[in-house]
Amino acid sequence: MSYIGIVFTFVFGGNVLFRYGAGTCAGAKETRAGGGGWRAFLALGVISLVSSALHSAVMRYALVPLGLDALEPLAYMFIVVILLYSLTSALASGSGFLAEAGKAAKEQVLSCVVYAAALSSSRSGFSMAEAAAAGLAAAAGWWCAVVLLERIMDRLELEDVPPALQGTPLWFISAGLVAMAFSGIDRLLVARIVG
Amino acid sequence: MNQPNERPSASNPVLMVVTGLCPLLIPSVTFQRGYILGIGVVVHAILLAALLPVLGRMVGSSLQFSLSLALSGMITALYSVGVRLAFPAEAYGLSPFLGLIAVNCFGLSVLRGSLRQAGLDRLPEYARSAGILLLTWLGFSALREVLGSGFLTLYATETSRAVLDLRSVIVFPLRSVLLPFGAFLLLGYCIALYRLRGKRRKEG
Numbered sequence: 286m287s288y289i290g291i292v293f294t295f296v297f298g299g300n301v302l303f304r305y306g307a308g309t310c311a312g313a314k315e316t317r318a319g320g321g322g323w324r325a326f327l328a329l330g331v332i333s334l335v336s337s338a339l340h341s342a343v344m345r346y347a348l349v350p351l352g353l354d355a356l357e358p359l360a361y362m363f364i365v366v367i368l369l370y371s372l373t374s375a376l377a378s379g380s381g382f383l384a385e386a387g388k389a390a391k392e393q394v395l396s397c398v399v400y401a402a403a404l405s406s407s408r409s410g411f412s413m414a415e416a417a418a419a420g421l422a423a424a425a426g427w428w429c430a431v432v433l434l435e436r437i438m439d440r441l442e443l444e445d446v447p448p449a450l451q452g453t454p455l456w457f458i459s460a461g462l463v464a465m466a467f468s469g470i471d472r473l474l475v476a477r478i479v480g
Numbered sequence: 481m482n483q484p485n486e487r488p489s490a491s492n493p494v495l496m497v498v499t500g501l502c503p504l505l506i507p508s509v510t511f512q513r514g515y516i517l518g519i520g521v522v523v524h525a526i527l528l529a530a531l532l533p534v535l536g537r538m539v540g541s542s543l544q545f546s547l548s549l550a551l552s553g554m555i556t557a558l559y560s561v562g563v564r565l566a567f568p569a570e571a572y573g574l575s576p577f578l579g580l581i582a583v584n585c586f587g588l589s590v591l592r593g594s595l596r597q598a599g600l601d602r603l604p605e606y607a608r609s610a611g612i613l614l615l616t617w618l619g620f621s622a623l624r625e626v627l628g629s630g631f632l633t634l635y636a637t638e639t640s641r642a643v644l645d646l647r648s649v650i651v652f653p654l655r656s657v658l659l660p661f662g663a664f665l666l667l668g669y670c671i672a673l674y675r676l677r678g679k680r681r682k683e684g
Binding site for chain 2: 303304305306307309357358359361362363366367370371397400401404408447448449450453454455456457458460461462464465468
């Protein structure tokens with residue numbers, strides 16, 4: 286699959302918010318558009334890229350050859366999360382720009398968006414570089430989806446919506462409708478168009 | 481700014497946890513998958529709530545995060561082994577989500593709502609909340625299976641998996657509840673119904 290195909294797939298049909306529901310949890314609260322700003326977005330992108338590449342390497346060179354691919358989620362937690370958390374903690378304890386970057390990145394390590402991106406890219410049989418691209422695309426796709434839903438919710442606030450549907454129910458219904466539209470843009474369609 | 485976790489309907493702690501656990505609720509397309517994942521979440525949350533204070537007293541704050549995550553991972557690993565032994569067919573498809581129990585619950589269930597305050601003295605309260613959470617989970621997964629495949633199998637068959645195809649949704653629209661977007665829609669309407677029920681109770 287080409288890199289353009291990977292990006293399209295992970296932004297639309299394979300969007301981690303619409304496909305897995307990732308990012309509706311508290312762990313992703315700070316990463317939301319407007320809440321964390323561009324700094325949080327960049328931190329999420331970098332962490333997602335690194336964790337996807339790292340997890341893909343662990344799977345490709347260690348777990349699959351040893352026939353231990355069933356341990357995939359555990360390997361993610363013990364290798365990727367703890368390693369990245371230690372690295373970002375070390376960065377955050379410093380000073381200056383690196384410390385700021387470390388603090389922003391530390392908040393993203395346990396995000397289920399990053400986890401979903403790493404798992405879905407490693408299960409697609411990508412190389413390390415492709416997995417990294419998929420991780421970055423998944424983070425960007427998730428961010429775009431959240432911004433889109435926020436805009437929809439802002440518009441709906443001006444409409445006469447029944448009280449029972451206001452807030453969370455309307456957010457989920459809007460997410461469902463957008464997800465339905467996005468689910469049509471799947472891997473087969475993208476592969477036919479861009480290879 | 482509208483955020484799903486910050487809206488007033490999330491005042492019910494169980495509902496808050498359920499909506500926060502969407503990555504685990506969405507793969508619950510059958511009653512069987514629902515109870516595998518639901519029991520996993522409940523067992524994990526109660527064990528962590530009971531064990532984390534003990535761990536906190538044993539180690540310093542610098543090590544607490546890594547050890548807590550390792551503990552969370554071990555609980556999930558043990559549960560995964562149990563699922564593999566009991567439901568080998570379902571375990572393969574659910575393995576990434578079982579891992580998500582640790583990643584998600586660690587940051588969410590134990591730290592939120594009525595499951596927030598850790599301590600053995602509050603264990604009955606956790607157990608009650610966990611029971612309601614499990615019932616909500618089972619109800620949601622059963623509803624998805626009944627609406628999507630037409631009946632409640634209570635057992636893993638090809639029924640629900642066979643209909644997980646967008647093309648079949650065009651012919652049978654209700655099957656969409658088995659797909660992720662259908663889960664979002666159903667969850668939205670269920671929360672709205674819950675609100676309506678609460679409002680009527682208050683008025684009554």
